[in-house]
Amino acid sequence: MTDPLFELSGRVAVVTGGMGQLGAELSVSLAARGMRVGILDVDTEPRPGAAGLRTGLDDGTIRVHECDVTDRGQVEAALALVEVDWGVPHLLVNAAALDSPPDAPAAEVGPFEDVPLEALERVVHVNVVGVVLPCQVIGGAMAREGRGSIVNVGSVYGLLSPDQALYDFRRTAGETFFKPVAYSVSKSALPNLTRYLATYWGRSGVRVNTLTPHGIENGQPAPFVEAFAARSPLGRLMDVSEAVGAVVFLASDASSYVTGANLVVDGGWSAW
Numbered sequence: 001m002t003d004p005l006f007e008l009s010g011r012v013a014v015v016t017g018g019m020g021q022l023g024a025e026l027s028v029s030l031a032a033r034g035m036r037v038g039i040l041d042v043d044t045e046p047r048p049g050a051a052g053l054r055t056g057l058d059d060g061t062i063r064v065h066e067c068d069v070t071d072r073g074q075v076e077a078a079l080a081l082v083e084v085d086w087g088v089p090h091l092l093v094n095a096a097a098l099d100s101p102p103d104a105p106a107a108e109v110g111p112f113e114d115v116p117l118e119a120l121e122r123v124v125h126v127n128v129v130g131v132v133l134p135c136q137v138i139g140g141a142m143a144r145e146g147r148g149s150i151v152n153v154g155s156v157y158g159l160l161s162p163d164q165a166l167y168d169f170r171r172t173a174g175e176t177f178f179k180p181v182a183y184s185v186s187k188s189a190l191p192n193l194t195r196y197l198a199t200y201w202g203r204s205g206v207r208v209n210t211l212t213p214h215g216i217e218n219g220q221p222a223p224f225v226e227a228f229a230a231r232s233p234l235g236r237l238m239d240v241s242e243a244v245g246a247v248v249f250l251a252s253d254a255s256s257y258v259t260g261a262n263l264v265v266d267g268g269w270s271a272w
Contacts, residue, residue, distance in 0.1 A: 005254040009034025012086045013251070014079070016069045016134055017096030018062075019043040019053075021218055021240055022153065026093055028052035029244040030251070031061040038082040038089070040067040040075065040134070041096065069096050069130040075137045088145045091251045092138045095153045097187075098126040100180045109177050120182045127186030128193075135197060135208075143204040150206065151250050152194050156214035156266045158187030163231060169223035191262050198260030207259040209250050213243050214266035233268030 002009075013030050017023040018039030024047065027037045037056070044064050046053040056062030063085065065078040082089060100108050100119070108119045131152055142148025162179035170177040190210055197208040215228055217237040229235050246263050249255050264270055 003254075006248055006252045007034075008248065008252055011035050011090040011251075012082065012088070013037045013091040013093065014040060014082060014089045014134070014138055015093045015095055016040045016067075016130070017094075019046065019064065020095065020097075021047070022213070022216060022243060023093070023095035024050050024053045025240045026095065026244065026247055027062055028056055029241075030091070030247070031056045033248065035061075035091070035251075036086045037062045038078070038085070039064040040069055040078050042066065042068055069094075069134055070125055072133050072137065075133050079138055079141060083141075088141050088148075089138055090142075090148055092134060092142070092148070092150045093153065093247060094131040094134055094151065096126065096130050097153065098123050099183045104180075106176065109180055111176070111178065112181055115180060115182070119180070120185070123180075123182035124186045124189075127183070128189045131190060131193065135193070139197065139201065139206060139208070142206045143201050146205040148206040149251050149255070150194075150197065150208040151247055152190045152208070152210050154190040154210045154212040154262070155183070155187040156212055156264070156269055157184045158190060159212065159262075159264075160270055166224060166227045166231070169221070169227070194262070195260045202259060207250075207255070209255070209258060209260070210262040211243065211246055211250065212262055212264045212266065213238060214264075214269050216240050216243075231269070233271060236267070238265070238267055 013035045015023050015027045018027040019041040027039055031037045044066050065081055067074045067078040107116055139150055167177050194208050194210040215237045246265050
């Protein structure tokens with residue numbers, strides 16, 4: 001028997017960045033709980049191994065709309081398509097984000113003093129503007145309906161400085177490598193955006209919260225995994241499925257009096 005507190009069946013979700021690792025997991029899991037899920041992403045093809053996402057796309061419980069979430073016109077057009085299909089969303093998950101890739105130019109992962117401004121601007125543009133605009137457009141539609149929940153996906157690196165020791169293995173191998181500043185700067189904006197919107201839309205029935213995960217397992221090099229495990233209170237990386245429960249909670253009536261909060265799912269990383 002389904003607990004009515006966590007019942008999501010018949011509701012509509014929009015997940016930005018839903019073709020990525022975390023976004024796809026959340027999209028599939030929400031659809032499995034009876035939601036209709038509209039994905040907004042610049043990519044429209046599932047990643048290899050994302051069988052659940054392909055199934056959802058085939059059966060129509062998940063639909064993907066090609067969309068640059070930093071372009072207001074594209075977000076408005078995507079929302080219009082979602083509304084035609086299913087009506088005004090009940091849930092917005094802002095999971096779209098950009099980080100420096102493993103093959104980033106050397107200058108981008110070099111000393112802070114030398115990080116190119118354009119690299120900083122690119123990451124901040126996606127990770128901040130790409131959350132603000134969907135909140136404006138989709139959150140605004142929710143507010144007009146008098147209900148809704150927004151989950152902004154943050155990062156522990158928006159709360160704490162990266163532990164650069166996790167990357168010692170790269171420097172030992174002769175590389176110059178530092179976790180870049182841009183990701184931390186951009187993700188640190190989200191908890192306060194959440195607080196702002198929670199107070200702005202509180203009387204309109206829209207709840208806004210931050211989800212802060214950390215250390216999602218994604219085929220990282222063994223030395224990184226070992227260093228992370230040694231630093232983590234739970235002694236391991238996070239499986240992407242372990243973010244689902246937190247989002248279901250924030251999406252459902254179980255969290256009806258939770259707004260402006262930051263739900264940290266980091267295996268205790270920020271506890272010391």
